[in-house]
Amino acid sequence: MSKLVSFMPQPFVGEHMLSVIARWYLLTGKDDKxxxxxxxxxxxxxxxxxxxxxxxxxxxxLYGKGIARHEALTEHTGLPYHAPLTKYPELHSIIQQEKYQGCFSKNRRKIKQTSTPTTRYNSVLKYGDVWRWCHQCVEDDTEKLGMPYWHVAHQLPSTVRCYKHRETALSVKCKCCNFEIRDLRSALLPPIDNDCYACGEQVSPIEFNSSDALNFIENASFDLLNLCGDLKSHRFNYVMQRGLQNYHSRLLRRYKTKAVFALDKEQQRFNAWLLANGLDIFFHQPDRALTGKVLDINHGAYQAKNWPPLSVLLWLAYIGEPWPKLDAVA
Ligand SMILES: [Zn+2]
Ligand SMILES: [Zn+2]
Incomplete structure (x- = not known):
């Protein structure tokens, strides 16, 4: 086992744990997955x-005391980004590595188990489960460290630009051959010079429209990932879980018996706003997303935890909800 540990690479700053696993595999020099x-x-x-x-x-x-678990989960996985909308028993199980079994207190017992929930609406979100990279980071990392790596912050489905190079769009898919990376076993490192692994043509970065709404959504996404403190009492829990619900309740109170019509109108306005700002970029089939549960105010307002962070952030940007400032929530 110790031989294996000596082989485990130390994660780079902001590197995804799965990227570390891919680099370990590269170092073994094996070609059998x-x-x-x-x-x-x-x-x-x-x-x-x-x-x-x-x-x-x-x-x-395998790292033993080499890496603290909390540090690994918060700095080398996307968990902080998802935590505010992750159901409590799942979050507890991931953090404590234990679960409760049984419904009634007398037969309730603790078992050692970690939940491995999947992210929601993966087939609807365009960047839900596809690996992305920033070609400038690839260049910088290669120069500094001798190799590029997969950054956690490039994988947030509610962003299109790099967290370091804020004007640089991420790259994801080759337009020539449609090559994209869903499993790092087929692409251990991000492509150098944006050369497509499959056809060798240049992969062009995502095309997007710049807007205040996009800035809000991306900055909020990076804030979510940048956890300070406890995963369970995430500083953005309230705005993520209750922001839209409060707005929804205000509409219900204001329009009373006509609330159904008012909410329908609000949904139509939101849909038009989303298209006008080019934010349909985040969905595979925008028409279906706009008429589906993933953006339906009535679906998300009552239980935001049914949603991916992108849906909440889009609605918060639309209603102009102020995003808590770091010093105000610290
Ligand atoms: Zn970058
Ligand atoms: Zn290609």
Whole structure:
């Protein structure tokens, strides 16, 4: 086991744990993906579709005291971004690595188990479970560290630009051959010079419209990821869980018996606003998203935890909800 540990690379700043696993695999020099089984019995796709990936716990054990679990979860996975909208029992189980079983207090018991929930609406969100990179970060990292790596902050489905190079759009898909990366086992490192792994043509970065709304959504997304403190009492829990619900309640109170019509009108206005700002960029099929539960005010207002962070952030941008300032919530 110790031989294995000596092989485990130290995560780079802001590197995703699955990227570290991909680099470990690269270092072994093996070309059989089954080598991953020696890291974890739950070895599987190195995919973004998990809020907490099943392999991460096993891999962290290999580091022993080398990396604190809290630090790994908060700095090297997207968990802080998802935490405010993750259901409490799942979040508790990820943090404490224990779960409660049984409904009634007398037969309720604690078992050692970690939840591995998947992210919501993956098939609807365009950037839900696809790996993205910033070509400028690839250049900087290669110069500084000798290789590029997959950054957590490039994988937030509610962003299109880099958190470091704020005007640089992320890259994701080759227009020539439609190549994209859903499993890091097929692309251990981000492509150098944006050369497509499949056809060799240049991958062009995402095209987007700049707007205040997009700035709000992206800055809020990076704030969510940048956790200060406890995952359970995330400083943005209130605005993420209650922001839209409060707005919805105000509409109900104001329009009383006509509330159904007022809410319908509000939804239409939101849909028009979203299209006018080019924010349909976040969805595979915008028409379906605009008429589906993923953006339906009545679906998200009562239980925001049914939604992905993107849906809440879009609505908060639309209603002009002030995003809590860091010093105000600290
Ligand atoms: Zn960058
Ligand atoms: Zn290609």
């Amino acid at each position: 089954r080598a991953l089984n020696s890291l974890s019995s739950s070895a599987m796709q190195l995919s973004m579709k998990y809020v907490h990936h099943p392999m991460v716990d096993d891999v962290l054990k």
